[in-house]
Amino acid sequence: MSSIQTYDPRTGALHDAAIGATTADDIAALCARAAEAAEPLADLGTWPPSRRAALLRSVADRIDDHREDLAALADTETALGPARLTGEIARTTGQLRLFADAVEEGSFLEVIVDHPDPQATPPRPDLRRILRPIGPVGVFSASNFPFAFSVAGGDTAAALAAGCPVIVKAHHGHVLTSARTGELVAGALDESGAPPGTFAVVYGRDAGRLLVTDPSVKAVGFTGSLAGGRALYDLAVSRPDPIPFYGELGSLNPVVVTPAAVAARGSEIVSGFAGSFTLGAGQFCTKPGLLLLPEGHGLEPALADAVAAVPPAVLLTPSIRDGFGEATARLAAGEGVKVMAGTAEHADVALPARLYATSAAAVVADPALLDECFGPASLVVEWADEDDLFAVLGVMSGSLTATVHAEASDVELGRRLLVRLRRLAGRIVWNGWPTGVAVTWSMHHGGPWPATTDPLHTSVGVTSIRRFLVPVVYQNTPQALLPDILRDDDPAS
Amino acid sequence: MSSIQTYDPRTGALHDAAIGATTADDIAALCARAAEAAEPLADLGTWPPSRRAALLRSVADRIDDHREDLAALADTETALGPARLTGEIARTTGQLRLFADAVEEGSFLEVIVDHPDPQATPPRPDLRRILRPIGPVGVFSASNFPFAFSVAGGDTAAALAAGCPVIVKAHHGHVLTSARTGELVAGALDESGAPPGTFAVVYGRDAGRLLVTDPSVKAVGFTGSLAGGRALYDLAVSRPDPIPFYGELGSLNPVVVTPAAVAARGSEIVSGFAGSFTLGAGQFCTKPGLLLLPEGHGLEPALADAVAAVPPAVLLTPSIRDGFGEATARLAAGEGVKVMAGTAEHADVALPARLYATSAAAVVADPALLDECFGPASLVVEWADEDDLFAVLGVMSGSLTATVHAEASDVELGRRLLVRLRRLAGRIVWNGWPTGVAVTWSMHHGGPWPATTDPLHTSVGVTSIRRFLVPVVYQNTPQALLPDILRDDDPAS
Numbered sequence: 010m011s012s013i014q015t016y017d018p019r020t021g022a023l024h025d026a027a028i029g030a031t032t033a034d035d036i037a038a039l040c041a042r043a044a045e046a047a048e049p050l051a052d053l054g055t056w057p058p059s060r061r062a063a064l065l066r067s068v069a070d071r072i073d074d075h076r077e078d079l080a081a082l083a084d085t086e087t088a089l090g091p092a093r094l095t096g097e098i099a100r101t102t103g104q105l106r107l108f109a110d111a112v113e114e115g116s117f118l119e120v121i122v123d124h125p126d127p128q129a130t131p132p133r134p135d136l137r138r139i140l141r142p143i144g145p146v147g148v149f150s151a152s153n154f155p156f157a158f159s160v161a162g163g164d165t166a167a168a169l170a171a172g173c174p175v176i177v178k179a180h181h182g183h184v185l186t187s188a189r190t191g192e193l194v195a196g197a198l199d200e201s202g203a204p205p206g207t208f209a210v211v212y213g214r215d216a217g218r219l220l221v222t223d224p225s226v227k228a229v230g231f232t233g234s235l236a237g238g239r240a241l242y243d244l245a246v247s248r249p250d251p252i253p254f255y256g257e258l259g260s261l262n263p264v265v266v267t268p269a270a271v272a273a274r275g276s277e278i279v280s281g282f283a284g285s286f287t288l289g290a291g292q293f294c295t296k297p298g299l300l301l302l303p304e305g306h307g308l309e310p311a312l313a314d315a316v317a318a319v320p321p322a323v324l325l326t327p328s329i330r331d332g333f334g335e336a337t338a339r340l341a342a343g344e345g346v347k348v349m350a351g352t353a354e355h356a357d358v359a360l361p362a363r364l365y366a367t368s369a370a371a372v373v374a375d376p377a378l379l380d381e382c383f384g385p386a387s388l389v390v391e392w393a394d395e396d397d398l399f400a401v402l403g404v405m406s407g408s409l410t411a412t413v414h415a416e417a418s419d420v421e422l423g424r425r426l427l428v429r430l431r432r433l434a435g436r437i438v439w440n441g442w443p444t445g446v447a448v449t450w451s452m453h454h455g456g457p458w459p460a461t462t463d464p465l466h467t468s469v470g471v472t473s474i475r476r477f478l479v480p481v482v483y484q485n486t487p488q489a490l491l492p493d494i495l496r497d498d499d500p501a502s
Numbered sequence: 503m504s505s506i507q508t509y510d511p512r513t514g515a516l517h518d519a520a521i522g523a524t525t526a527d528d529i530a531a532l533c534a535r536a537a538e539a540a541e542p543l544a545d546l547g548t549w550p551p552s553r554r555a556a557l558l559r560s561v562a563d564r565i566d567d568h569r570e571d572l573a574a575l576a577d578t579e580t581a582l583g584p585a586r587l588t589g590e591i592a593r594t595t596g597q598l599r600l601f602a603d604a605v606e607e608g609s610f611l612e613v614i615v616d617h618p619d620p621q622a623t624p625p626r627p628d629l630r631r632i633l634r635p636i637g638p639v640g641v642f643s644a645s646n647f648p649f650a651f652s653v654a655g656g657d658t659a660a661a662l663a664a665g666c667p668v669i670v671k672a673h674h675g676h677v678l679t680s681a682r683t684g685e686l687v688a689g690a691l692d693e694s695g696a697p698p699g700t701f702a703v704v705y706g707r708d709a710g711r712l713l714v715t716d717p718s719v720k721a722v723g724f725t726g727s728l729a730g731g732r733a734l735y736d737l738a739v740s741r742p743d744p745i746p747f748y749g750e751l752g753s754l755n756p757v758v759v760t761p762a763a764v765a766a767r768g769s770e771i772v773s774g775f776a777g778s779f780t781l782g783a784g785q786f787c788t789k790p791g792l793l794l795l796p797e798g799h800g801l802e803p804a805l806a807d808a809v810a811a812v813p814p815a816v817l818l819t820p821s822i823r824d825g826f827g828e829a830t831a832r833l834a835a836g837e838g839v840k841v842m843a844g845t846a847e848h849a850d851v852a853l854p855a856r857l858y859a860t861s862a863a864a865v866v867a868d869p870a871l872l873d874e875c876f877g878p879a880s881l882v883v884e885w886a887d888e889d890d891l892f893a894v895l896g897v898m899s900g901s902l903t904a905t906v907h908a909e910a911s912d913v914e915l916g917r918r919l920l921v922r923l924r925r926l927a928g929r930i931v932w933n934g935w936p937t938g939v940a941v942t943w944s945m946h947h948g949g950p951w952p953a954t955t956d957p958l959h960t961s962v963g964v965t966s967i968r969r970f971l972v973p974v975v976y977q978n979t980p981q982a983l984l985p986d987i988l989r990d991d992d993p994a995s
Contacts, residue, residue: 055921099623121944121965130592131938138944138965141924143957246739250899250951253958406743423983428548431634431974439979445624451614451631453975458743464636464972465746472614472631472973479957480965481924482946486932490916 013184013212018088018323019358028184030213036220042206043145043174044225053203054142054172057493062109064201065169069102069109071197072161072190079189083155086183088323089289094156101156104163104448108170111450111471117170119480120494134485137495140478142172143253144227147220149241150180150187151232152325153292159183160190160210163448163469164230164255171477174207176226178217180233182326187212221245221254228477231256232294232468234332234383235459242462255476256462257454259381260409262443263299263433265398265426269416270440271306278414279308282387283315285442287362290322291385292329295410295443298381300389301369301398309349312364312389316350321359322385330360333384337363340388343378345371349389364389369397376404395422399429407457407464408434410443435460435467506677506705511581511816512851521677523706529713535699536638536667537718546696547635547665550986555602557694558662562595562602564690565654565683572682576648579676581816582782587649594649597656597941601663604943604964610663612973613987627978630988633971635665636746637720640713642734643673643680644725645818646785652676653683653703656941656962657723657748664970667700669719671710673726675819680705714738714747721970724749725787725961727876728952735955748969749955750947752874753902755936756792756926758891758919762909763933764799771907772801775880776808778935780855783815784878785822788903788936791874793882794862794891802842805857805882809843814852815878823853826877830856833881836871838864842882857882862890869897888915892922900950900957901927903936928953928960 012027031039046052053061072079080094087094111117118140126133146168151158158164160177168175179187191210198208211220221229221244229245229252231238238258245254266278286297302308324330337353340346351363362385369392372378378388392398411434415423430437435456446454452470455461461468466476488496505520524532539545546554565572573587580587604610611633619626639661644651651657653670661668672680684703691701704713714722714737722738722745724731731751738747759771779790795801817823830846833839844856855878862885865871871881885891904927908916923930928949939947945963948954954961959969981989 119965123940123942123944129940131940133940133942134934136940136942136944138946144925242739242744246735246744251735251739251955252951253956417980420982423980427976427979427983432637435973436975436977437979438977439983441627441978447616447622447624447626447629449616449626449629451616451629451975453631453973455973457972458745462744463746465968467973472612475958479950480928480946480948480960482929482944483920484929484931485934486920486930487910487916489913490920490932 011213013181015086015182015184016327017085018325021358024085024185026185028188028212031211031216033215033219036211036216036223039176039209039211040145040220040223040225043176043209046174046204046206047142047144052142052172053169053207056172058112058115061170061172062112064198064203065105065109065112065166067201068161068194068197069105071193072098073102075193079186082189083183083186086186087155087325093289097154097156100448101161104157105161105166107448107471108166108474111474112170115494117471117474118494122495136482136484137486137491138480138482139492139495141481143477143479145174145176145225146477147226147229148175148177149217149229149231149233150177152180152182152329153289153294155183155186156190158232160187161194163473167473168230168477170474173477176220177210178220179210179212184212217241218244222248226252228253229255230468230476233258235259238462253476254462255466255468257294257468258459258462260294260456260460261298261379261381261405262295262408262410262412263301263405264297264412264414265301266303266414267416267419267422268303269418270414271303271308273416274414275306275308276311279311279315281442283312283319285444286387287319287322287385288444290324291362292325292383293444295446297412297443298387299379300387301401302389302391304391304393306391313350316362316364319362319385321355321357321361323359324384329383333360333382333386336380336382337386340365340378340382340386343367343371344375346378360385362386366391369393369401373400373404379405402429402433405433407460409454409456409460410434410436410438412438412441412443414440433457504706506674508579508675508677509820510578511818514851517578517678519678521681521705524704524709526708526712529704529709529716532669532702532704533638533713533716533718536669536702539667539697539699540635540637545635545665546662546700549665551605551608554663554665555605557691557696558598558602558605558659560694561654561687561690562598564686565591566595568686572649572679575682576676576679579679580648580818586782590647590649593941594654597650598654598659600941600964601659601967604967605663608987610964610967611987615988629975629977630979630984631973631975632985632988634974636970636972638667638669638718639970640719640722641668641670642710642722642724642726643670645673645675645822646782646787648676648679649683651725653680654687656966660966661723661970663967666970669713670703671713672703672705677705710734711737715741719745721746722748723961723969726751728752731955746969747955748959748961750787750961751952751955753787753949753953754791754872754874754898755788755901755903755905756794756898757790757905757907758794759796759907760909760912760915761796762911763907764796764801766909767907768799768801769804772804772808774935776805776812778937779880780812780815780878781937783817784855785818785876786937788939790905790936791880792872793880794894795882795884797884797886799884806843809855809857812855812878814848814850814854816852817877822876826853826875826879829873829875830879833858833871833875836860836864837868839871853878855879859884862886862894866893866897872898895922895926898926900953902947902949902953903927903929903931905931905934905936907933926950
């Protein structure tokens with residue numbers, strides 16, 4: 010049996026402990042158990058809302074109880090630092106508790122009742138619609154958020170809130186953190202009385218492929234690279250019975266700055282931008298990878314200084330480090346691209362942040378300059394006039410976010426930008442920065458391809474639960490046989 | 503240029519008029535125009551709800567004005583009869599008007615507002631979520647509903663209600679009806695001031711493939727066969743930028759009858775079943791293709807008589823007629839299958855209805871016996887006990903509907919059946935028949951593969967609009983730049 014060892018990114022040293030790759034037989038057995046856990050008489054979807062909410066809260070409590078040791082362990086595998094990791098754990102458990110609130114609140118079930126109308130042509134029956142769990146869900150952890158988008162992260166929380174069993178494919182970059190988190194989640198679920206098979210963590214690339222193609226798995230959540238996500242998406246849609254695949258794959262997150270904003274707040278924009286694109290070593294899915302500045306902005310020296318002042322950062326894994334080197338080399342070699350700050354030459358494992366610059370015309374001629382560089386790099390593109398600016402927006406693929414920095418005087422340009430940008434991105438940020446995704450009822454973390462594989466859905470916020478629910482409508486069904494919430498005398502209401 | 507001619511199914515005679523297949527150049531031009539019509543400053547999604555609702559109602563009015571000549575024309579291409587076709591037109595225009603009501607009502611936009619919380623960690627911004635049109639939609643008409651699932655049918659109505667331009671691929675079986683309906687829709691849209699490019703009808707198999715792969719098309723709705731739907735689905739998900747494909751492909755629609763129901767209402771069930779599976783010559787997507795009767799039901803003579811009394815029926819097209827012959831021949835040749843009523847020997851173009859019978863064990867041994875036979879045929883399966891019954895349900899694929907005939911005394915079996923059947927089907931019918939799909943707010947017309955390609959969504963009812971909408975969330979955006987409905991002082995409220 011092969012095993013997976015992780016590195017300490019700061020030293021390159023392998024951890025002593027290793028996690029065995031899950032075998033094909035074990036995957037099949039775990040998926041079969043998950044299918045049993047999703048059997049109608051036992052599944053979480055049949056639990057009263059209060060009990061399902063309590064289960065989510067117990068998972069949150071268990072993780073909070075181990076906040077410090079989890080953060081310390083994750084730091085040795087990710088080099089993200091204990092402060093960030095402790096904050097990320099709080100976000101993760103806050104997410105579980107928000108979803109518990111949503112389960113109790115109940116509107117996520119989208120109940121609709123049509124009362125019968127014998128006078129209609131044709132006569133209308135009694136129809137009562139509700140959403141129910143789709144079945145076992147496969148979740149793929151991300152490298153860059155070892156808690157919030159990992160074993161107990163958003164996809165897992167959403168699937169459990171929906172009432173679905175979950176099998177998580179751990180990210181190879183933090184398998185020890187994944188295993189420890191998995192033990193805590195499984196323990197909390199067991200104590201809450203969840204059916205056996207409700208939760209498991211699996212390891213290894215083959216395990217991931219088997220998970221997507223197992224007949225018991227009914228939907229997949231994924232956060233990761235464009236290449237990896239596309240390969241798994243292709244597997245999911247090529248099954249004899251295709252299943253929904255919710256992938257978040259890659260995002261440029263453009264930022265447009267108007268001349269008025271440069272004039273009013275140039276230096277503030279420079280420092281905000283440098284802070285945002287280098288946050289977490291630039292390993293955020295919402296990292297602003299493109300800053301669209303008007304020609305003559307005069308911010309070059311300030312940008313170069315701000316980026317040079319960012320401390321060098323250690324990337325998550327050797328493969329991410331290699332990928333960053335390759336992506337920035339391709340960008341630097343692009344026609345008309347110059348280096349504004351940073352260098353590919355560096356002695357240490359920690360990498361300096363890099364900023365590149367080019368013209369709108371160069372990007373329109375070669376839109377591949379806009380390919381995502383995962384890591385602490387970004388691109389400044391200068392535009393001469395609005396036609397130039399909108400030409401760049403016209404060659405851009407979908408993003409999770411799009412940001413505008415503008416002043417009150419920019420009403421017409423602002424309006425034009427918003428109607429264009431909302432076709433490019435799922436979240437529009439006004440005079441702010443896209444990094445930092447609030448976990449709320451209204452949040453949308455999604456967007457057109459390649460930001461996600463399914464632009465109808467989000468992977469953050471309460472509406473992310475909808476991905477793992479399917480409708481059923483009951484026609485003329487006796488009250489006693491309806492789900493409680495559909496009865497005229499719902500016992501819970 | 504190749505052209506498409508339709509037959510009068512009753513006589514086999516070709517219609518004089520022919521419709522030219524749409525060329526690749528024309529498809530590209532129409533899709534480009536649709537993309538222009540979806541430009542943010544012009545698209546229907548930016549119209550006030552009252553104006554978009556008026557547009558839907560004007561389409562409905564225009565079709566109602568031509569109800570009689572449309573029904574007469576469609577009858578010459580489908581042989582479905584003027585009464586059924588006139589009723590179907592009423593259903594089609596009722597659907598457009600229901601969606602107009604839904605647009606005005608507004609909840610389909612799923613607005614969620616999170617007010618800012620500077621005290622939160624991290625501080626929560628002002629976030630306002632709304633759904634907006636996904637972009638141009640390709641719609642594939644069905645053979646069996648030349649109005650309700652065709653040019654001005656449910657998918658078109660849902661996409662226009664969402665604010666999306668629509669390009670319909672006409673079904674080759676009723677191109678003259680499609681062209682005439684298309685003229686009426688286009689005329690109503692023009693008069694309502696819809697942007698040019700908002701609507702078009704295209705013809706020919708190649709046109710369909712080009713539509714699914716055109717970069718301007720952002721989603722597809724399809725109703726048709728499993729083979730045809732899978733081929734187009736595979737094209738949609740293989741694009742460089744995969745798009746959502748909402749296909750309704752095929753459905754067995756099982757009916758379970760309890761011993762108590764046989765005893766109480768045996769002859770009523772027989773006549774209801776015979777009427778339902780032969781309605782519209784058995785060419786309904788909700789046709790009950792399987793009747794699960796308890797052993798010793800004693801209904802064989804009544805079933806044989808009822809089916810023999812059904813008048814022979816003309817199928818829609820030569821290819822559907824051939825497919826029906828092949829599918830029933832395969833079923834009749836199955837191990838342990840016997841003919842209960844009807845014959846494959848017939849002199850006329852009209853076909854007698856056919857009923858086959860077999861045992862639960864035979865179906866469990868060869869689940870291919872449950873493959874859909876599109877046309878006036880169904881299968882009776884006898885079960886010995888509940889284990890036997892649930893074994894058959896266990897080998898069944900997804901359906902649009904599942905029906906139970908039971909008595910008040912069947913509480914325990916009824917409960918067990920409902921929790922199993924709701925995993926197999928999107929609509930549970932109690933003591934009724936699945937044919938006849940009410941167009942309402944709560945209706946769900948969907949289900950697990952192969953009933954649909956996306957079990958989260960419906961192709962009938964108000965929630966079908968959701969398929970053509972994507973979320974966008976505005977963060978800290980000035981009131982003046984928000985869509986009206988997201989403003990604190992929504993001018994429409």
